[in-house]
Amino acid sequence: MNANVRRNWFLQGIVSVGDCGLFFVAVLGALPKSLRYWRETCRQVWFVGAMSLVIVMTCGLFVGMVLALQLYYTLSIFGGTAALGTVVALSLFRELGPVITALLVAGRAGTAVTAEIGLMRATDQLDAMSMMAVDPLAYVASPRFLAGVVAMPLLACVFNAMGIFGGHLVGVTWLGLDNGTFWGNMTATVDLRKDILEGLYKSIVFGGVVSLIAVFQGYTAPPTSEGVAYSTTRTVVFSSIVILAFDFVMTTFMT
Amino acid sequence: MNPRPSYAIGTGLFILLGFAALAYLATQTTSVANGIASSSTYTLKARFQNIGQLKARAPVKIAGVRIGDVQSIALEPQRMDALVTLSIDKQYNDIPDDSSAAIFTSGLLGDQYVGIEPGGSPTFLKNGDEMVLTQSAMSIENLIGKFLVNGGPKSSGSDSAPASSAAPASGKP
Amino acid sequence: MSAAPAKSESSADALVRVSGLRTRIGSKTIFDGLDLGVPRGSITAIMGPSGTGKTTLLRHLSGQLRPDAGSVVVDGEEVTNLSRAGLFALRERIGYLFQNSALLTDFSVFENVAFPLRQHTNLPETLIRNIVLTKLQAVGLRGAARLMPSELSGGMARRVALARAIVFDPMLILYDEPFVGLDPIALNQVLRLIRTLNKTLGITSILVAHELAAIRQVADRVYLIANGKLVAQGAPDELEHQDSPWTRQFFGGEADGPVPFHYPAPDYASELGFGRGAR
Numbered sequence: 001m002n003a004n005v006r007r008n009w010f011l012q013g014i015v016s017v018g019d020c021g022l023f024f025v026a027v028l029g030a031l032p033k034s035l036r037y038w039r040e041t042c043r044q045v046w047f048v049g050a051m052s053l054v055i056v057m058t059c060g061l062f063v064g065m066v067l068a069l070q071l072y073y074t075l076s077i078f079g080g081t082a083a084l085g086t087v088v089a090l091s092l093f094r095e096l097g098p099v100i101t102a103l104l105v106a107g108r109a110g111t112a113v114t115a116e117i118g119l120m121r122a123t124d125q126l127d128a129m130s131m132m133a134v135d136p137l138a139y140v141a142s143p144r145f146l147a148g149v150v151a152m153p154l155l156a157c158v159f160n161a162m163g164i165f166g167g168h169l170v171g172v173t174w175l176g177l178d179n180g181t182f183w184g185n186m187t188a189t190v191d192l193r194k195d196i197l198e199g200l201y202k203s204i205v206f207g208g209v210v211s212l213i214a215v216f217q218g219y220t221a222p223p224t225s226e227g228v229a230y231s232t233t234r235t236v237v238f239s240s241i242v243i244l245a246f247d248f249v250m251t252t253f254m255t
Numbered sequence: 256m257n258p259r260p261s262y263a264i265g266t267g268l269f270i271l272l273g274f275a276a277l278a279y280l281a282t283q284t285t286s287v288a289n290g291i292a293s294s295s296t297y298t299l300k301a302r303f304q305n306i307g308q309l310k311a312r313a314p315v316k317i318a319g320v321r322i323g324d325v326q327s328i329a330l331e332p333q334r335m336d337a338l339v340t341l342s343i344d345k346q347y348n349d350i351p352d353d354s355s356a357a358i359f360t361s362g363l364l365g366d367q368y369v370g371i372e373p374g375g376s377p378t379f380l381k382n383g384d385e386m387v388l389t390q391s392a393m394s395i396e397n398l399i400g401k402f403l404v405n406g407g408p409k410s411s412g413s414d415s416a417p418a419s420s421a422a423p424a425s426g427k428p
Numbered sequence: 429m430s431a432a433p434a435k436s437e438s439s440a441d442a443l444v445r446v447s448g449l450r451t452r453i454g455s456k457t458i459f460d461g462l463d464l465g466v467p468r469g470s471i472t473a474i475m476g477p478s479g480t481g482k483t484t485l486l487r488h489l490s491g492q493l494r495p496d497a498g499s500v501v502v503d504g505e506e507v508t509n510l511s512r513a514g515l516f517a518l519r520e521r522i523g524y525l526f527q528n529s530a531l532l533t534d535f536s537v538f539e540n541v542a543f544p545l546r547q548h549t550n551l552p553e554t555l556i557r558n559i560v561l562t563k564l565q566a567v568g569l570r571g572a573a574r575l576m577p578s579e580l581s582g583g584m585a586r587r588v589a590l591a592r593a594i595v596f597d598p599m600l601i602l603y604d605e606p607f608v609g610l611d612p613i614a615l616n617q618v619l620r621l622i623r624t625l626n627k628t629l630g631i632t633s634i635l636v637a638h639e640l641a642a643i644r645q646v647a648d649r650v651y652l653i654a655n656g657k658l659v660a661q662g663a664p665d666e667l668e669h670q671d672s673p674w675t676r677q678f679f680g681g682e683a684d685g686p687v688p689f690h691y692p693a694p695d696y697a698s699e700l701g702f703g704r705g706a707r
Contacts, residue, residue, distance in 0.1 A: 043262045050269035082366035089284050120533075128530035131490055132544045132592075133516040139547075140396060154273025161276040180324040183283075184312030192285045198393050200277075 016220075023216050027141050034142035048109040048144075048211070049151030053158065055104055060159035063096055064088065064166025072175055084177055085186035088167035093190065093199045097160040099247050102206035105152060106239035110214035113144050114235040117218025118228035125221075138160040141215045148211025149204055156203040159194075198254050206247060210239045296323060296342040297382035301356040301369070306337045307392025308360055308367050315369045322347040325369060341369060351376040355388030356381050367392060434518050442501075443600060443632045444489060446529040449498035459485050459495070460656035466489040466649075471633045473647035473664075475678065477687045480653050482636040483527070486602045489634070490524055491515045503599060513580040520548060523593030523631075526692075527608060529585040531592075538573040541592045553558070563591040583614025590621060594631070601625065602636035607642050615642060622646055632664060640679065652678060654687065670672065 034041065067088050075081045117140060120126050126136040171177045190196070214235045221231035280292045304307075306328060313324040323343035343350070353374030360367050371386075380386070432618060443467040449462040458481035466472045472676050474482050487493040491507045500507040505518060531540050541560045545551060551559075564570040567587040577585060586606065593601055605623065607615050623646050625631050637643055643650065644664045652660040653665065659674040660667055668679045677685030693699070 039263075044264045046266040046269065049273070050265045053269065053272070058285065082361070093280070093284075123528055123533075124526045124530035125532055127492060128490065128524070128526055128532070128589075131519055131522070131524040132547065133519040134544075134547045135516075151269070151273075154270060154276070157273050157276035157280060161279050166281070178314055178321065180312050180314040180321065181368075184310050184314075184324065185366065186284050187312055188310040190285045192281055196277075196280055241267045 013237055019220070019229065020216050022214070023141075023219065024212055026137055026214070027145050027212065030135060030137040031146065033135060033138040034146065037139050037143055039215075040139060041146050041203050042078055044143045044147035045151050046107065048113075048147045049155060052093050052105055052151070052155055055108055056101055056155045056159050057162050058209045059100060059104055060097075061166040063100060063139060063159075064092065064163030065170045066170075066177070067096070067163065068167040068170035072171060072177075081175075081177060082181045083183075083185055084171045085167070085182035087187040088171070089164060089186045090195060092160050092163040092167075093195045095199075095247075095251075096197050097156045097163065098202040099243060100160045101203065102152065102210055102243045103240060105155060105207075106147070106210045106214070106243065107236055108156040109148075109151075110210050110235045110239055111232045113211065113214040114218040114221065114232045117141075117215060118146075118221035118223075118226060118231055121219065122223035122228065130222050136234030144215050145205040145208065145211045148214075150207070152207025152210070153200045153203040156199065160199070202250055204249065205250065206243055209242050209246060213242065295345050296349065297345060298326060299341045299343055299350075299380055300383070300385040301339050301341065301389050302331065302334070302385070303337045303339060303356075303358060303389050303391045303393065305365075305391040306339060307358055307360075307394050309339070309369070309392060310367075313366065313368050315343060315371065317347070317350070317371045317373060322371075327419065339369070348379065350380045352378050352380050352384065353388070354380070354386060356386045357390035358392035360393070431438055440529070441468050441583055442466060443503055444634065445499075445501045446485075446488070447499050448677065449485075449488065449495050449500065451481070451488070451493075451495045453484070457656055459483075459498075462498070462653070462658055464651050464658055464661070466632060466634055467630055468624070469630050470648045471622065471635070474636045474645045474652045474653060475643070475650055476636065476653035477678070481583055481656070482653065483604055485653070486524070486634070486636060489602060490519060490522055503547045510553065520544075520596055523590075523598040525586070525589055525593050525601065525603045525606055527605040529577075529582075529589040531580075531585055531589060533577050535577075536573070536590050536696050537569065537575050537580070540577065540588060542593065544595050558588055559595065560591075563595050564588075566594070566624075567591045568617070582615070583610050583617065584615075586610070586618060587621065590618070590625075594625060594629075597629065598631060600632045600634070603633065603637070603639075605636055615639070619646055 068084060071087050071091075072081055072084055073106060075084060077089065117126075120140065126140065129136045172179050172182050179192060217231040217235045217238070218228075221227045309325065309328065311325050311327055313325045314321045315325065323341055326340045328340075329338050330336075341356075350371065351374040353376040355372045355374065357370050357372065358367055359370045374388075386424040438579065444466040446465070447463045449459045462485075474483055474485060484493060488495055489502060491500075491510060494508055498508075500615070502518065503521070505514070507515070507518070531537075532543060538560055541563055542556050545559060549556075561570055561573070564573055567590055569584060569587055569591065572580065572584060577588070579678060580588065604666050604695065606618055606622065612617060619642055620684040622633060622635065626633050635643075635647070647664055650660075650662065650664050650667050651658055654674055660670055660672055662670065667675055673686045676682065677687060683689050
């Protein structure tokens with residue numbers, strides 16, 4: 001019986017991945033129609049993006065600062081502290097910027113989107129839209145998906161910029177590294193296409209994944225308070241796992 | 256009447272901020288940054304046979320004090336040497352024109368920088384002038400190479416065959 | 429308002445005709461060959477014990493749910509075969525009042541009522557404003573236009589939802605439990621609105637409800653559904669005096685009858701551990 005339960009659990013997992021895939025196709029299919037609701041998309045970009053700025057900027061600053069501090073210590077063992085700017089910038093652009101931003105957005109905006117859509121489902125608002133001949137996929141799901149794809153790379157850029165600022169603050173202002181060395185090594189090594197843009201591609205994919213999971217979980221949440229709460233938790237868990245897994249896969253292909 | 260305009264403004268500002276951050280990253284942290292010169296500096300030129308690991312934006316120092324940075328590095332095709340453009344802060348505008356420039360390394364494995372050794376001439380370098388006296392980077396490979404070449408003839412003066420057979424023999428015990 | 433003319437009317441000019449409807453949800457049979465017709469311009473009440481799928485029936489009528497078998501014809505169109513676009517076109521002519529009002533929480537009362545207009549038309553703002561205020565005036569809530577849904581009482585929310593449902597002047601309004609959770613004053617207000625909309629605009633109304641007193645005041649015709657079938661029909665007064673076990677239990681309010689008081693269970697005595705022969 002135990003094996004049976006486990007197999008059911010496994011099967012259910014596969015079924016929900018399949019459901020999510022079909023939902024993704026449906027959301028993509030509704031995208032052209034959702035362009036009519038560009039105001040709603042705009043509102044969602046504001047909600048996912050602008051409202052996440054404070055947390056993203058604060059975290060970016062601290063991540064840059066701690067990165068500089070830790071790497072300074074490590075580099076000083078090898079007498080290579082001159083490379084601090086390079087290492088901080090590359091770790092931020094290629095890895096930490098996209099990943100941490102995605103995790104933050106999943107925690108802040110993803111959960112909110114899941115809870116919002118789950119409650120809309122529970123209070124029949126989605127059915128009401130459908131009865132008013134407005135496709136809830138086009139009006140609710142697609143704009144939120146699109147907003148995630150648009151906002152995530154921009155947030156990652158802000159995170160990176162704040163991280164560089166934080167790294168500079170610690171490395172140059174506090175630890176007394178030469179300003180020119182900090183920037184000079186960085187600019188000599190960081191490549192616009194290979195480092196910054198590849199980080200951005202990652203962010204765009206993460207934006208899509210996080211908002212898809214959030215919208216899907218909200219859409220399929222059981223219309224009860226436990227159901228919505230459980231789905232919100234699952235948004236964070238699944239988003240985090242998928243972000244890190246995709247990060248590994250994409251890094252393998254890009255480098 | 257409805258809350259939409261404020262959303263639109265907020266979204267617009269957010270997108271602008273995002274792109275500003277991207278522009279900042281693209282121009283300030285990549286090689287694009289080296290093309291932009293500040294107005295409160297003047298430029299000097301210096302030719303080197305070998306610049307070693309010198310990079311753009313490396314510091315330029317006199318007596319260990321930073322006075323500017325390396326603006327650009329280019330290869331002069333006819334003479335096959337490196338033309339390094341230095342941008343020097345305007346407040347240090349009294350560098351004698353017989354000063355010499357050299358490329359030093361900070362520490363054993365540290366970064367390289369341009370050090371200027373002041374001369375005694377009463378006239379000073381002006382914007383766009385070239386420093387005539389330069390000394391290339393000291394590379395460890397060259398130093399080791401020179402040492403081997405100078406020390407070499409004594410050992411390689413005898414037959415080369417015993418040397419090659421001696422090496423594995425000495426390696427054995 | 430006797431049964432005979434209504435019957436002939438329903439066969440001749442039925443706005444809604446349901447025949448042979450069969451639906452299963454999970455392992456539970458909801459409808460097992462349901463037939464009914466709703467004449468144009470009438471107010472029809474659908475009653476039945478809880479869990480007989482009255483709301484499911486409304487979902488079939490509006491095409492939110494497809495039945496396993498049978499046909500649902502609304503205004504000459506076979507709902508079960510309609511494409512998505514066809515369904516949406518039909519829904520623009522159907523108003524639906526949800527049990528919990530289902531107002532969009534992000535928008536004010538005004539924007540909620542304006543929502544269908546903004547989505548389906550390109551009317552100038554002044555015209556939208558006029559239409560919305562007219563509808564809000566009709567439900568007596570023009571003064572509440574700026575409030576948010578969270579600031580409304582249950583009865584007010586339902587009236588706003590009604591204003592939203594009639595913003596396109598539909599031919600048919602489906603009311604899902606319009607009286608649930610209302611105090612007597614709000615109930616009478618909603619009741620009056622249903623009657624006024626029907627009389628003045630000629631909107632056909634189908635309402636699912638339990639409140640006998642209210643239905644007696646408003647409905648032309650009542651269908652009683654139980655066990656997935658139509659068990660009784662007729663005008664409210666007439667139905668009350670019909671001599672069938674279903675109507676007796678339902679209108680008489682008896683606790684036990686064809687609808688059992690006890691949920692199906694194994695034998696009580698044996699479950700408690702007393703064998704049949706123990707005594």
